Amino acid sequence: SQQGEEDPQALSIQEGENATMNCSYKTSINNLQWYRQNSGRGLVHLILIRSNEREKHSGRLRVTLDTSKKSSSLLITASRAADTASYFCATDANNAGNMLTFGGGTRLMVKP
Amino acid sequence: GAVVSQHPSWVICKSGTSVKIECRSLDFQATTMFWYRQFPKQSLMLMATSNEGSKATYEQGVEKDKFLINHASLTLSTLTVTSAHPEDSSFYICSGGRDEQYFGPGTRLTVT
Numbered sequence: 526s527q528q529g530e531e532d533p534q535a536l537s538i539q540e541g542e543n544a545t546m547n548c549s550y551k552t553s554i555n556n557l558q559w560y561r562q563n564s565g566r567g568l569v570h571l572i573l574i575r576s577n578e579r580e581k582h583s584g585r586l587r588v589t590l591d592t593s594k595k596s597s598s599l600l601i602t603a604s605r606a607a608d609t610a611s612y613f614c615a616t617d618a619n620n621a622g623n624m625l626t627f628g629g630g631t632r633l634m635v636k637p
Numbered sequence: 638g639a640v641v642s643q644h645p646s647w648v649i650c651k652s653g654t655s656v657k658i659e660c661r662s663l664d665f666q667a668t669t670m671f672w673y674r675q676f677p678k679q680s681l682m683l684m685a686t687s688n689e690g691s692k693a694t695y696e697q698g699v700e701k702d703k704f705l706i707n708h709a710s711l712t713l714s715t716l717t718v719t720s721a722h723p724e725d726s727s728f729y730i731c732s733g734g735r736d737e738q739y740f741g742p743g744t745r746l747t748v749t
Contacts, residue, residue, distance in 0.1 A: 558737070558738070560740075565728070565745070566742070566743070567730065567740055567741060567742035567743045568681075568730065568740040570737060570738075570739070570740070573737055613680060613681070615681075615738075617738075623669065623734065623735060623738060624671055624683060624686060625671070625683075625732070625738055626683065627673075627680045627681045627682075628680060629679075629680045630679075630680045632678075
Protein backbone atom coordinates (compact mmCIF):
# COMPACT_ATOMS: atom_id res chain seq x y z
CA SER A 526 0.00 0.00 0.00
CA GLN A 527 1.14 3.54 -0.57
CA GLN A 528 2.58 5.32 2.42
CA GLY A 529 1.50 8.80 1.53
CA GLU A 530 0.85 11.49 -0.95
CA GLU A 531 2.97 13.56 -3.26
CA ASP A 532 2.15 17.09 -4.17
CA PRO A 533 1.68 18.26 -6.81
CA GLN A 534 0.68 15.30 -8.95
CA ALA A 535 1.86 17.16 -12.03
CA LEU A 536 4.11 20.18 -12.50
CA SER A 537 4.99 22.06 -15.65
CA ILE A 538 7.74 24.69 -15.63
CA GLN A 539 10.10 26.48 -17.98
CA GLU A 540 13.71 25.50 -18.32
CA GLY A 541 15.82 27.37 -15.77
CA GLU A 542 13.09 27.57 -13.16
CA ASN A 543 13.16 25.66 -9.91
CA ALA A 544 10.86 22.72 -9.26
CA THR A 545 9.64 21.77 -5.80
CA MET A 546 7.89 18.52 -5.00
CA ASN A 547 6.50 17.52 -1.64
CA CYS A 548 5.94 14.15 -0.05
CA SER A 549 4.03 13.23 3.08
CA TYR A 550 4.06 9.92 4.86
CA LYS A 551 2.26 8.29 7.74
CA THR A 552 4.51 6.07 9.84
CA SER A 553 7.91 6.49 11.46
CA ILE A 554 10.80 5.86 9.11
CA ASN A 555 14.45 4.86 8.96
CA ASN A 556 15.02 6.90 5.84
CA LEU A 557 13.30 8.49 2.91
CA GLN A 558 14.50 8.20 -0.66
CA TRP A 559 13.74 10.03 -3.88
CA TYR A 560 13.72 8.34 -7.24
CA ARG A 561 13.30 9.49 -10.82
CA GLN A 562 11.60 7.49 -13.52
CA ASN A 563 11.59 8.36 -17.17
CA SER A 564 8.53 7.22 -19.06
CA GLY A 565 8.40 3.45 -19.33
CA ARG A 566 11.82 3.03 -17.78
CA GLY A 567 13.29 1.82 -14.51
CA LEU A 568 13.92 3.84 -11.40
CA VAL A 569 16.99 5.97 -10.85
CA HIS A 570 18.00 6.55 -7.25
CA LEU A 571 18.52 10.26 -6.58
CA ILE A 572 19.11 10.76 -2.90
CA LEU A 573 18.60 9.13 0.49
CA ILE A 574 18.00 11.13 3.65
CA ARG A 575 18.05 9.46 7.03
CA SER A 576 15.55 10.15 9.77
CA ASN A 577 18.15 12.04 11.81
CA GLU A 578 19.03 14.34 8.91
CA ARG A 579 17.14 17.50 8.02
CA GLU A 580 18.65 18.50 4.71
CA LYS A 581 20.79 16.97 2.03
CA HIS A 582 22.25 18.24 -1.22
CA SER A 583 23.39 16.50 -4.35
CA GLY A 584 24.28 18.67 -7.31
CA ARG A 585 21.14 20.59 -8.30
CA LEU A 586 19.03 18.57 -5.88
CA ARG A 587 18.11 19.62 -2.37
CA VAL A 588 16.06 17.39 -0.11
CA THR A 589 14.60 18.34 3.23
CA LEU A 590 13.02 16.11 5.83
CA ASP A 591 10.72 17.16 8.66
CA THR A 592 9.97 14.11 10.77
CA SER A 593 7.68 16.08 13.08
CA LYS A 594 5.43 16.84 10.12
CA LYS A 595 6.19 13.53 8.38
CA SER A 596 7.03 15.35 5.20
CA SER A 597 9.88 15.80 2.75
CA SER A 598 10.53 18.05 -0.19
CA LEU A 599 12.69 17.72 -3.29
CA LEU A 600 13.95 20.88 -4.93
CA ILE A 601 15.49 20.79 -8.36
CA THR A 602 17.25 24.06 -9.14
CA ALA A 603 17.91 25.50 -12.59
CA SER A 604 15.80 22.82 -14.24
CA ARG A 605 16.62 21.39 -17.65
CA ALA A 606 14.44 19.74 -20.25
CA ALA A 607 16.23 16.48 -19.42
CA ASP A 608 14.77 16.66 -15.90
CA THR A 609 11.35 15.84 -17.39
CA ALA A 610 10.31 12.63 -15.62
CA SER A 611 8.21 11.29 -12.78
CA TYR A 612 9.63 11.68 -9.31
CA PHE A 613 8.74 9.38 -6.44
CA CYS A 614 9.47 9.50 -2.77
CA ALA A 615 9.78 6.19 -0.96
CA THR A 616 9.98 5.50 2.74
CA ASP A 617 11.89 2.78 4.51
CA ALA A 618 9.82 2.33 7.64
CA ASN A 619 11.15 1.04 10.92
CA ASN A 620 11.18 -2.75 11.18
CA ALA A 621 10.14 -3.18 7.56
CA GLY A 622 13.30 -4.95 6.42
CA ASN A 623 14.26 -2.28 3.89
CA MET A 624 10.94 -2.60 2.11
CA LEU A 625 10.10 0.68 0.41
CA THR A 626 6.66 2.21 0.22
CA PHE A 627 6.18 4.66 -2.59
CA GLY A 628 4.25 7.87 -2.83
CA GLY A 629 2.00 8.58 -5.78
CA GLY A 630 4.64 10.49 -7.69
CA THR A 631 4.93 13.89 -9.31
CA ARG A 632 5.07 14.14 -13.10
CA LEU A 633 7.43 16.97 -13.93
CA MET A 634 7.59 18.54 -17.36
CA VAL A 635 10.32 21.05 -18.08
CA LYS A 636 9.66 23.02 -21.24
CA PRO A 637 12.67 24.15 -23.26
CA GLY B 638 26.11 1.63 -7.14
CA ALA B 639 25.07 -2.00 -7.14
CA VAL B 640 23.43 -3.50 -10.20
CA VAL B 641 20.21 -5.43 -10.48
CA SER B 642 19.21 -6.95 -13.78
CA GLN B 643 15.89 -8.23 -14.99
CA HIS B 644 15.07 -10.57 -17.80
CA PRO B 645 13.25 -10.26 -20.06
CA SER B 646 12.91 -6.50 -20.45
CA TRP B 647 9.62 -6.98 -22.22
CA VAL B 648 7.39 -9.91 -23.04
CA ILE B 649 4.12 -10.43 -24.87
CA CYS B 650 2.15 -13.55 -24.09
CA LYS B 651 -1.26 -14.99 -24.77
CA SER B 652 -3.95 -15.14 -22.15
CA GLY B 653 -3.75 -18.34 -20.12
CA THR B 654 -0.02 -18.86 -20.46
CA SER B 655 2.61 -18.42 -17.77
CA VAL B 656 5.53 -16.03 -17.82
CA LYS B 657 8.69 -16.12 -15.71
CA ILE B 658 10.59 -12.95 -14.88
CA GLU B 659 14.10 -13.14 -13.46
CA CYS B 660 15.71 -10.65 -11.12
CA ARG B 661 19.44 -10.92 -10.49
CA SER B 662 21.73 -9.01 -8.20
CA LEU B 663 24.97 -8.82 -10.14
CA ASP B 664 27.48 -7.58 -7.58
CA PHE B 665 25.93 -8.20 -4.19
CA GLN B 666 24.11 -10.92 -2.33
CA ALA B 667 20.45 -10.34 -1.55
CA THR B 668 18.74 -12.43 1.09
CA THR B 669 15.68 -10.32 0.48
CA MET B 670 14.36 -8.91 -2.75
CA PHE B 671 11.15 -7.05 -3.45
CA TRP B 672 8.74 -7.26 -6.35
CA TYR B 673 6.69 -4.26 -7.39
CA ARG B 674 4.04 -3.70 -10.02
CA GLN B 675 3.37 -0.43 -11.75
CA PHE B 676 0.35 0.31 -13.90
CA PRO B 677 0.50 3.17 -16.43
CA LYS B 678 0.77 6.60 -14.87
CA GLN B 679 0.63 5.12 -11.39
CA SER B 680 3.14 4.56 -8.65
CA LEU B 681 4.90 1.36 -7.70
CA MET B 682 2.90 -1.01 -5.56
CA LEU B 683 4.69 -3.66 -3.54
CA MET B 684 3.52 -7.14 -4.45
CA ALA B 685 5.69 -9.38 -2.35
CA THR B 686 8.91 -9.82 -0.42
CA SER B 687 11.10 -12.59 -1.74
CA ASN B 688 13.14 -14.37 0.94
CA GLU B 689 16.10 -16.56 0.05
CA GLY B 690 15.49 -20.09 1.19
CA SER B 691 11.99 -19.53 2.48
CA LYS B 692 8.51 -18.62 1.34
CA ALA B 693 7.73 -15.22 -0.04
CA THR B 694 5.57 -12.78 1.87
CA TYR B 695 2.71 -11.38 -0.17
CA GLU B 696 0.95 -8.07 0.26
CA GLN B 697 -2.74 -8.01 0.86
CA GLY B 698 -4.70 -8.56 -2.31
CA VAL B 699 -1.88 -10.28 -4.19
CA GLU B 700 -2.66 -13.90 -5.03
CA LYS B 701 0.25 -16.10 -4.04
CA ASP B 702 -0.90 -18.93 -6.30
CA LYS B 703 -0.99 -16.61 -9.28
CA PHE B 704 2.30 -14.84 -8.68
CA LEU B 705 4.78 -17.54 -7.79
CA ILE B 706 8.04 -16.34 -6.31
CA ASN B 707 11.16 -18.42 -5.99
CA HIS B 708 14.34 -17.14 -4.36
CA ALA B 709 16.62 -20.13 -4.73
CA SER B 710 19.94 -18.35 -4.43
CA LEU B 711 21.38 -15.16 -2.97
CA THR B 712 21.53 -13.56 -6.40
CA LEU B 713 18.35 -14.70 -8.12
CA SER B 714 14.66 -14.26 -7.50
CA THR B 715 12.02 -15.23 -10.03
CA LEU B 716 8.42 -14.14 -10.40
CA THR B 717 6.13 -16.38 -12.43
CA VAL B 718 2.80 -14.98 -13.52
CA THR B 719 0.64 -18.05 -13.95
CA SER B 720 -2.37 -18.23 -16.23
CA ALA B 721 -1.84 -14.63 -17.22
CA HIS B 722 -4.80 -12.44 -18.13
CA PRO B 723 -4.90 -9.04 -19.84
CA GLU B 724 -5.39 -7.33 -16.48
CA ASP B 725 -1.97 -8.66 -15.46
CA SER B 726 -0.39 -6.47 -18.12
CA SER B 727 1.89 -4.16 -16.21
CA PHE B 728 5.45 -3.09 -15.53
CA TYR B 729 7.09 -5.41 -13.01
CA ILE B 730 10.13 -4.15 -11.11
CA CYS B 731 12.34 -5.90 -8.57
CA SER B 732 14.76 -4.46 -6.07
CA GLY B 733 17.40 -5.59 -3.60
CA GLY B 734 20.00 -4.04 -1.35
CA ARG B 735 20.55 -2.84 2.19
CA ASP B 736 20.03 0.77 3.20
CA GLU B 737 19.69 1.73 -0.41
CA GLN B 738 17.49 -0.37 -2.63
CA TYR B 739 18.76 -1.00 -6.14
CA PHE B 740 16.09 -1.42 -8.71
CA GLY B 741 16.09 -3.54 -11.81
CA PRO B 742 15.21 -1.89 -15.12
CA GLY B 743 11.76 -3.47 -15.09
CA THR B 744 9.90 -5.97 -17.24
CA ARG B 745 6.96 -4.84 -19.31
CA LEU B 746 4.40 -7.62 -19.58
CA THR B 747 1.64 -7.45 -22.15
CA VAL B 748 -0.99 -10.18 -22.11
CA THR B 749 -3.09 -10.40 -25.25
